[in-house]
Every structure is written in C-alpha cells, then in structure tokens.
Amino acid sequence: MNRSAMRHWFKHRKMAFSDRIVRGILFIVMTILSLTYLFMFVWLLLNSFRTSGDYSLDSMNIFDFNNFTFDNYITAFSERIAGSNRNPVYLLDTIVNTIIVVLGQTVLAITIPALTGYIIAKYRFKGRKLLLNVAVVSMIVPTIGSLSATYSLIAGLGLLNNFLGVFLLSAGGFGFGFLLFRNFFAAIPWDYAESAFLDGATDMQVFLRIMYPQALPIIAAIAITSFIGSWNDYYTAYIYLPQMPTISLGVSQLYSTMEARGLLPVAFAGMTMLALVSLLVFACFNKLIMNNFSAGGIKG
Amino acid sequence: MKEEMIKNKIAEETGTAVFGPSKQKKKFRIRRRDVFVYGGIAWAVIHFLVFWVYVNAGTLVNSFFGERLDGSTFWQGFHYYGEVFSYVFGGKVNGILSLRSCLNTLSMIALALFINLPLTLLFSYAIFKKIRFHSVLRVGMYLPCVVSLVILSLFYATFVSGAASNGPLFTLIENAGINSAVVHDGFLSRSSTAWWGIIVFSVWTGVNGNIIYFSSSMARLPESVLESAELDGATQMRQFRSIVIPMIWPTITTMSITLIGGTVAWFQPVQLMIGINSAADTQTGTMAWIIVSQVTGGQAVGFPAAFGVVISIVFSALVLLFKWGMEKVFTEVEY
Numbered sequence: 057m058n059r060s061a062m063r064h065w066f067k068h069r070k071m072a073f074s075d076r077i078v079r080g081i082l083f084i085v086m087t088i089l090s091l092t093y094l095f096m097f098v099w100l101l102l103n104s105f106r107t108s109g110d111y112s113l114d115s116m117n118i119f120d121f122n123n124f125t126f127d128n129y130i131t132a133f134s135e136r137i138a139g140s141n142r143n144p145v146y147l148l149d150t151i152v153n154t155i156i157v158v159l160g161q162t163v164l165a166i167t168i169p170a171l172t173g174y175i176i177a178k179y180r181f182k183g184r185k186l187l188l189n190v191a192v193v194s195m196i197v198p199t200i201g202s203l204s205a206t207y208s209l210i211a212g213l214g215l216l217n218n219f220l221g222v223f224l225l226s227a228g229g230f231g232f233g234f235l236l237f238r239n240f241f242a243a244i245p246w247d248y249a250e251s252a253f254l255d256g257a258t259d260m261q262v263f264l265r266i267m268y269p270q271a272l273p274i275i276a277a278i279a280i281t282s283f284i285g286s287w288n289d290y291y292t293a294y295i296y297l298p299q300m301p302t303i304s305l306g307v308s309q310l311y312s313t314m315e316a317r318g319l320l321p322v323a324f325a326g327m328t329m330l331a332l333v334s335l336l337v338f339a340c341f342n343k344l345i346m347n348n349f350s351a352g353g354i355k356g
Numbered sequence: 357m358k359e360e361m362i363k364n365k366i367a368e369e370t371g372t373a374v375f376g377p378s379k380q381k382k383k384f385r386i387r388r389r390d391v392f393v394y395g396g397i398a399w400a401v402i403h404f405l406v407f408w409v410y411v412n413a414g415t416l417v418n419s420f421f422g423e424r425l426d427g428s429t430f431w432q433g434f435h436y437y438g439e440v441f442s443y444v445f446g447g448k449v450n451g452i453l454s455l456r457s458c459l460n461t462l463s464m465i466a467l468a469l470f471i472n473l474p475l476t477l478l479f480s481y482a483i484f485k486k487i488r489f490h491s492v493l494r495v496g497m498y499l500p501c502v503v504s505l506v507i508l509s510l511f512y513a514t515f516v517s518g519a520a521s522n523g524p525l526f527t528l529i530e531n532a533g534i535n536s537a538v539v540h541d542g543f544l545s546r547s548s549t550a551w552w553g554i555i556v557f558s559v560w561t562g563v564n565g566n567i568i569y570f571s572s573s574m575a576r577l578p579e580s581v582l583e584s585a586e587l588d589g590a591t592q593m594r595q596f597r598s599i600v601i602p603m604i605w606p607t608i609t610t611m612s613i614t615l616i617g618g619t620v621a622w623f624q625p626v627q628l629m630i631g632i633n634s635a636a637d638t639q640t641g642t643m644a645w646i647i648v649s650q651v652t653g654g655q656a657v658g659f660p661a662a663f664g665v666v667i668s669i670v671f672s673a674l675v676l677l678f679k680w681g682m683e684k685v686f687t688e689v690e691y
Contacts, residue, residue: 078592078593082479086479089497089564090496090499093496114522115523115527116524179389187400197671198620198621198667198672201671204647204660206407227403259392260392288505290504290505327507331504335499335502338499346495346498
C-alpha cells in the first residue's frame with residue numbers, strides 16, 4: 057500500500073464497535089469532570105459578587121444579581137487575616153509575599169537543575185553514576201519523614217518566616233526538574249558544542265550560549281509550571297512562613313475567619329483572586345506547557 | 357591545523373592518544389573542564405548533603421532523644437520507637453495519632469495507584485487518540501492542576517457541607533424534595549462518611565495530575581508501530597494494552613514513584629476541609645498530618661523524628677519493591 061493510499065485508509069477506516077463504546081464513555085466522563093471544574097470557578101466567581109444574606113438564602117441561585125456587590129472584594133482586602141494588631145497581615149501583603157517567593161523559586165527551578173542535568177547528560181566523569189543514583193534516591197525517600205530535622209535546621213539558622221529559608225529549600229539540583237533537563241539535554245546533538253570547542257569556546261560558554269538557549273521551550277514550560285506551583289503552594293508557607301503567609305495560606309485563613317462570621321462570599325472573593333492569576337497564566341501559556349513536556353519526556 | 361585540532365579533540369574524548377605539541381593545552385583544557393563539571397554540580401551536591409543526608413541523619417539521631425521544657429535534650433533510647441509501634445499496632449489512640457491515620461494514608465496510596473493512575477492513563481490515551489473535542493477536554497481536565505489545592509479543598513468542603521453552612525449540595529437536594537440526614541449534616545462532619553467524602557475528593561482532583569506527562573509520552577511513540585498494529589486489525593484498546601502501556605512503562609514507573617512520595621506527604625486537603633479539631637472525631641488523620649502537626653506545634657525531636665524514620669524506611673522499601681516489580685512487568689523499549 058503506498059503512502060497516500062494508507063493515509064486514505066486511515067482517514068476512512070471504520071472504528072471497531074468496542075472502541076466506539078469506550079471512546080464514548082471516556083468522552084462522557086471527561087466532559088462531566090471538566091464541567092465540574094468549570095462549575096467550581098463559575099460558582100465561586102458569581103457568589104463572590106453576591107451579598108452574604110443572598111448566599112445564605114440560596115447558595116445555588118448564582119445568577120441572582122439583584123444585590124450585585126463588589127463589597128466582598130473590598131472586605132477581603134481590608135480585613136486582617138493573620139498577624140497581630142501591631143503587625144497585621146492583609147491580603148495585599150500575602151500577594152506581595154507570594155510574588156517574592158514565586159520569582160525566587162521560578163528562577164531557581166530553571167537554573168540549578170538545568171546545569172546539573174546538562175553536566176550529567178553530556179559529560180563523563182567520576183561519580184556520575186553515583187549522582188544519577190542520588191537523584192533517584194532523593195525521589196524515593198519521602199521528604200515528610202525528615203520534616204522534623206529540616207524544620208529544626210531552618211529554625212536553627214534563624215530562617216523561619218524568612219524568604220531565604222524557602223529559597224534555600226528550593227535550591228536543590230536534583231529532583232523532577234533535573235530529570236526533565238537531563239532527558240532534554242541527552243537528546244540534543246553534541247555537534248554544535250564540538251564546533252564551538254574547536255573555535256575556542258569554554259564549557260560554560262557552550263552551556264550558556266549554545267545548549268541552554270536550545271532548551272528554551274522546556275525552560276519556559278518548567279518556569280510556567282513552577283510559577284503556577286509556587287503561586288498555589290500552601291504547604292511551604294504553612295510550615296516555614298506562618299507569619300508571612302503567601303496567598304494560598306492567606307486565603308485559607310480568610311476562609312476560616314469569614315466562615316466563623318457567616319461571610320463566606322468574602323472568602324470566595326479571595327479564592328477567586330487566588331485562582332485568577334494561575335488561570336490567566338495557564339490561559340496565556342497552555343499550548344507552551346502542553347506541547348513542551350514531550351521534548352523532555354519522563355524516564356527514571 | 358583544524359584537522360590536528362579535531363584529532364586532539366578525539367584523543368581528548370577517548371583518552372587513547374596524545375598528538376604532539378598540544379599536550380599541555382590538552383591538560384589545561386581537561387583541568388578547565390573538570391572545574392566546570394565539578395564546580396557545576398558542587399552546589400547540587402552540597403544541597404543534597406545538607407538537605408537530604410544531614411536532615412535524614414539528624415532525624416535518626418533526634419529519634420533517640422527527648423526534649424525538656426527549656427529546650428535541652430536527653431537520651432531516651434528506643435522509647436519513641438516503642439511509642440510509634442504502640443500507636444500503629446497496640447491500639448493506642450491520642451487524637452489523630454492512631455492506626456486509623458496510617459491506614460488512611462495507605463488507602464490514599466492504593467487509590468492513587470489503582471484508581472487514579474489507570475484513569476489518568478485512559479484519559480491521556482483518549483486525548484492522544486483525538487476523541488471529540490480533545491483539545492478542549494485536555495485543557496478542561498488539566499484545570500485542577502492549575503489552581504491551588506486550597507481552592508479545590510475549600511470549594512469541596514463548602515459544596516458538601518450541610519444545612520448549617522447552606523451547602524450547595526444540601527440546597528440542591530432539598531430543592532429536589534429529598535431529605536437525608538447525611539446531606540443535612542454534611543458529608544465531612546460524620547465519622548461514617550468523612551473519609552469517603554475525602555476519597556471522592558481525591559478521585560475528583562487526582563485523575564488528571566499526570567495527563568500532561570502521559571499524553572506527551574504517548575505523542576513520542578513511533579507512529580509506524582501503531583499504524584502497523586492498526587493495519588493488522590488491532591482495536592484501539594488492544595493497542596493501548598499491548599503497545600502503548602508497555603512502551604511508556606518507564607514513564608508510568610517514574611510517575612508512580614512520585615505519586616507514592618506525594619501521597620505519603622498528603623495532608624493539606626484534609627487539614628483544610630476537616631480542621632485539626634474535628635480530625636480525631638471524624639477519623640480523618642493521615643501520617644503526614646501527624647508529623648506536621650507535631651513539628652509546627654514545636655516538637656521536633658522524639659516522637660515525630662522516630663515516626664519520620666519509620667515512614668522513611670517503610671516507604672522507601674515499599675517504593676524500591678514497587679520499582680523492582682514494575683521493571684519486571686515490562687522491559688524498557690528504546691525508540
């Protein structure tokens with residue numbers, strides 16, 4: 057069968073009955089799931105513009121805009137959500153904290169693992185295999201087991217409620233990002249580097265000027281997922297930044313306060329803002345994220 | 357000249373011969389390369405030594421010590437290991453410190469591996485095979501990975517809350533004229549339903565986490581293999597079972613390991629939805645939550661360290677066993 061005949065056959069082939077059934081079921085399940093996620097955003101967004109009284113009367117009547125209000129957003133920003141009377145923490149403070157954490161963690165995610173991944177993918181040196189095993193071991197042993205000592209270490213260094221402590225914890229060279237970079241660089245031909253070496257380039261120049269730029273799509277994908285991950289991260293702030301909460305922790309505290317006062321729509325306003333940023337970033341870059349992880353692949 | 361440089365380069369790479377005048381140059385270049393290689397990985401190694409080796413060793417040491425009120429420590433031997441085993445096997449209960457919390461974590465791991473992971477693979481395959489509206493569904497299914505667990509958890513907690521919080525589910529069911537005590541009180545407030553409610557939440561938010569990785573791994577599969585299977589009359593599900601799964605098996609293994617690690621550390625949604633005050637009554641504690649609540653409560657040595665050591669040993673062994681088993685199922689295929 058020639059190429060065009062094959063293409064014609066693939067285009068017009070009849071799908072097996074069992075395949076059609078399975079595809080139909082999967083389509084229905086995936087559609088329902090996607091709709092529930094969408095419903096969550098719509099429900100939160102619309103309820104954030106309703107008064108607490110209206111919400112209490114009927115939480116599902118989300119298109120009731122008789123008492124449409126922005127007050128929930130104003131309250132969300134003006135209420136103290138953590139800290140003390142002397143050092144109150146407002147939602148805006150949590151956003152500033154989050155921006156600092158996000159920027160630091162994103163830069164770390166695309167630099168240190170990239171260099172480690174590149175060196176291990178492209179150079180043969182003593183201890184290389186050991187380092188590969190280190191990367192695997194660090195993924196195998198659950199980090200929660202050593203939380204008590206990690207917490208003591210950070211506290212002992214005076215880095216609790218300090219961005220530097222969070223950055224130190226995130227500055228590892230092994231882990232998931234390392235695997236992505238290592239697989240990516242392993243797949244890049246070494247020819248350009250060879251020519252550059254012949255022209256007198258140093259190893260660092262080759263990495264920075266030739267290899268790293270080639271990894272731009274995967275760097276962008278990792279940067280964006282890291283940005284979203286850091287923006288949404290609750291765990292790190294809960295443990296290491298309890299007095300300097302990021303927006304995820306701040307919104308959870310706002311929820312507790314507002315739930316106790318019967319003002320849940322104010323919490324929904326905070327939740328909408330928390331969701332909005334990551335959704336906007338995802339909306340702008342979803343093709344980049346979706347298409348570029350294939351370049352790295354994930355193999356242990 | 358260039359030819360000689362190429363020869364030198366080859367010699368340098370292979371280490372087989374040295375060509376004439378550039379012997380010193382070669383040595384210098386190799387030294388410079390060593391500086392780049394070892395200097396480049398130095399930070400990663402130091403970080404690993406401090407934040408992995410040191411903290412794990414520290415956890416082990418801390419597990420043998422108790423702490424006085426003034427912060428000084430004293431030798432306790434295996435006392436805390438005895439405590440851990442009396443909670444896990446001896447029926448001892450103190451708040452969320454119980455066998456039930458350990459079983460909850462294990463049930464979450466089983467759920468992640470045997471329900472969520474296969475479903476994720478099926479959804480990824482459906483996207484790969486371009487089912488109707490696959491581009492839209494790919495984005496739709498990925499949405500929970502984009503938003504914070506805080507939003508998902510608090511929305512879910514609100515949604516299934518009962519009459520006291522005017523939960524949407526309660527409102528919907530009440531509007532439909534159905535009267536149920538479970539819905540009236542909320543799913544998460546009763547010990548008989550709370551963990552089931554959390555399991556539903558975990559499926560709802562956990563069936564899509566790795567879609568992006570699986571569908572991209574499937575996209576890397578050689579088209580010719582799947583085309584010939586199709587020409588031979590293999591159905592799409594047959595191709596999934598016999599070609600796709602074996603060929604992306606290393607990816608499945610890696611993602612399963614990260615899933616296990618993530619699930620052992622899983623506590624945030626339960627903490628957000630149930631709260632520490634109700635966790636013991638509703639029996640919704642997890643192993644990670646036990647450690648986190650003790651550590652953030654100011655207790656870093658003794659029990660949480662011993663519990664951490666037990667978790668690290670048991671789950672590392674479990675992961676290694678799992679990895680070994682997975683590698684036995686299918687051998688890695690290069691393509």
